[in-house]
Amino acid sequence: MNVNGKYYRTVWMEEGKVMMIEQNLLPFNFKIFTSDNYIETCMAIKTMIVRGAGAIGATAGFAMAQAFIQYNDNKDEILKAKADIEATRPTARNLFYATERVFNAGLISVENAINEANKIADEDVEAGKKIGEYGDTLIKDTMNILTHCNAGWLGFVDYGSALSVVYAAHNSGKNVFVYVDETRPRSQGARLTAWELYNENIPHVIVPDNAGAFLASKGKIDIMIVGADRIAANGDAANKIGTFEKAIIAKTFGIPFYVAAPLATFDINCKSGDAIIIEERDEDEVLYMTGLNENNKLSKVLICNEGSKAFNPAFDVTPASYITGIITENGIINANENDIRNLF
Ligand code: MRU
Numbered sequence: 001m002n003v004n005g006k007y008y009r010t011v012w013m014e015e016g017k018v019m020m021i022e023q024n025l026l027p028f029n030f031k032i033f034t035s036d037n038y039i040e041t042c043m044a045i046k047t048m049i050v051r052g053a054g055a056i057g058a059t060a061g062f063a064m065a066q067a068f069i070q071y072n073d074n075k076d077e078i079l080k081a082k083a084d085i086e087a088t089r090p091t092a093r094n095l096f097y098a099t100e101r102v103f104n105a106g107l108i109s110v111e112n113a114i115n116e117a118n119k120i121a122d123e124d125v126e127a128g129k130k131i132g133e134y135g136d137t138l139i140k141d142t143m144n145i146l147t148h149c150n151a152g153w154l155g156f157v158d159y160g161s162a163l164s165v166v167y168a169a170h171n172s173g174k175n176v177f178v179y180v181d182e183t184r185p186r187s188q189g190a191r192l193t194a195w196e197l198y199n200e201n202i203p204h205v206i207v208p209d210n211a212g213a214f215l216a217s218k219g220k221i222d223i224m225i226v227g228a229d230r231i232a233a234n235g236d237a238a239n240k241i242g243t244f245e246k247a248i249i250a251k252t253f254g255i256p257f258y259v260a261a262p263l264a265t266f267d268i269n270c271k272s273g274d275a276i277i278i279e280e281r282d283e284d285e286v287l288y289m290t291g292l293n294e295n296n297k298l299s300k301v302l303i304c305n306e307g308s309k310a311f312n313p314a315f316d317v318t319p320a321s322y323i324t325g326i327i328t329e330n331g332i333i334n335a336n337e338n339d340i341r342n343l344f
Pocket of ligand 1: 148
């Protein structure tokens with residue numbers, strides 16, 4: 001991705017430090033956060049300095065490598081670090097995929113752990129690029145695309161999944177227009193997806209999360225493409241809260257509904273969406289909003305009745321029967337067990 005003319009990845013490792021774009025400051029400030037050890041990297045995942053399935057996966061892989069750097073030969077400490085990393089966020093499969101791979105690699109040597117973590121990050125970039133190329137075959141000139149949350153560069157190491165399709169279509173000369181769900185409560189759509197599209201000069205508007213049915217009923221949406229945090233063996237897909245509602249709208253109005261995700265997001269040991277753990281986050285994310293105040297300072301304001309409680313599930317599961325297809329780096333498949341098992 002290019003930011004102010006310079007190439008960046010969302011997360012990378014340099015001499016044992018993990019560097020990442022500080023996503024909690026976007027789109028207002030662009031800063032790189034540096035983590036010196038696996039504990040700080042865990043904190044960065046938990047507090048969503050880095051977020052999005054692919055980016056969380058790569059960061060978790062780097063955190064595991066940092067644990068090997070710190071505790072080489074102390075298997076108990078390394079196992080504790082693995083448990084700490086895996087306790088940061090429960091839903092994205094990519095996180096566990098990365099800790100398992102880097103842990104096994106690190107049993108051979110520290111160097112091997114670092115190489116494996118870098119390999120996972122490189123594979124994420126390659127997968128995102130391919131997802132874009134396959135997804136582009138679904139897009140026709142002048143299509144209006146609706147997306148939810150942020151499944152772009154920032155949600156991965158580069159390219160993204162759902163937005164990679166948009167970028168590929170745009171780069172192949174098609175005129176596309178994107179409806180960006182604001183994606184409350186943390187507003188990943190309004191803050192991150194809109195920022196990415198703006199940087200890429202792709203026409204878009206931010207829409208309230210509850211505008212989907214209105215837009216669909218007016219014939220404004222040709223296709224919906226979203227990302228995924230974990231896909232079960234039967235094709236049920238967990239993604240940011242509100243995704244399932246969009247799928248219901250798509251089915252009601254006969255709009256194709258695609259999920260874009262790399263193989264690292266599939267959990268073939270998870271039979272169906274019922275077994276996916278849904279993260280519940282702090283109620284403050286619902287009760288307060290953060291933005292720029294009149295003095296150009298990031299500030300947090302209460303937006304609800306003081307004293308009321310909030311419930312904040314971070315993801316929902318879209319049943320496979322609502323999904324037209326899943327765009328992967330190995331091609332577009334149907335959301336069913338047969339096609340998914342054939343992928344592996
Ligand atoms: O809570 P987040 O921001 O880490 O949510 C994950 C997501 O970004 C989305 O659900 C996304 O569509 C998955 S693909 C990056």
